[in-house]
Amino acid sequence: xxxxxxxxxxxxxxxxxxxxxxxxxxxxxxxxxxxxxxxxxxxxxxxxxxxxxxxxxxxxxxxxxxxxxxxxxxxxxxxxxxxxxxxxxxxxxxxxxxxxxxxxxxxxxxxxxxxxxxxxxxxxxxxxxxxxxxxxxxxxxxxxxxxxxxxxxxxxxxxxxxxxxxxxxxxxxxxxx
Numbered sequence: 102x103x104x105x106x107x108x109x110x111x112x113x114x115x116x117x118x119x120x121x122x123x124x125x126x127x128x129x130x131x132x133x134x135x136x137x138x139x140x141x142x143x144x145x146x147x148x149x150x151x152x153x154x155x156x157x158x159x160x161x162x163x164x165x166x167x168x169x170x171x172x173x174x175x176x177x178x179x180x181x182x183x184x185x186x187x188x189x190x191x192x193x194x195x196x197x198x199x200x201x202x203x204x205x206x207x208x209x210x211x212x213x214x215x216x217x218x219x220x221x222x223x224x225x226x227x228x229x230x231x232x233x234x235x236x237x238x239x240x241x242x243x244x245x246x247x248x249x250x251x252x253x254x255x256x257x258x259x260x261x262x263x264x265x266x267x268x269x270x271x272x273x274x275x276x277x278x
Contacts, residue, residue, distance in 0.1 A: 117145065139217070147187040150180070155187075158194040161201075170200055177204035181211025181218040188212075189221070192228055202232045 114120065118129035125135040136144075154161075154176040161169040177195060180188045192208065195201040209229055212220040 114141070142182075146183045150176075150183050150187050150191065155191045158191045162194060162198045165198065165200070173201055174204040177201065177208040178211070180208040181213075181215035183219065185212070185219045185221050185224070189224060189228075196228060196231045199233055202234055206232055206234060 114126070119126050119136070119141060120129075122135075125137075126141050127133070127135060154173055157169065158173065161173045173195065177192070180191075188208070192205055195205050205228065209220065209225050212218040212225065
């Protein structure tokens with residue numbers, strides 16, 4: 102069974118019009134242009150996110166089995182680099198289940214702080230407001246939200262990384278890693 106999974110994984114890019122060539126990967130649409138790893142990864146982020154969790158999130162919320170919840174937590178926590186349009190519907194569904202609130206928070210935090218993270222600040226703040234997290238868990242939801250609001254106050258919908266007053270962030274330095 103493992104050999105079959107490896108073969109399917111190898112065929113997966115080719116089935117989507119991408120093949121490996123000397124020096125990298127190319128698409129069938131532009132075979133003379135090498136793709137970067139980021140281009141390859143982001144071009145299929147929606148499909149991959151959907152296969153790993155997105156297509157099942159309603160089932161996760163309805164069934165609440167430990168195995169499904171464990172998978173959902175792991176995917177949500179690592180979802181920062183996925184495009185916002187891809188992950189937002191899954192975040193909105195996951196917010197319906199309080200057991201996933203800490204994972205959604207970590208996903209939002211990664212979306213904000215990861216160098217490849219992606220989010221819409223206004224929509225993310227709306228999701229953050231819907232999370233019910235205890236204040237003493239060490240996750241720092243309230244400090245994170247306050248810092249985020251300070252950073253986005255002047256530029257709604259955008260995150261002005263270069264305008265951050267690092268002195269104001271000092272109390273929340275653990276959250277920014």
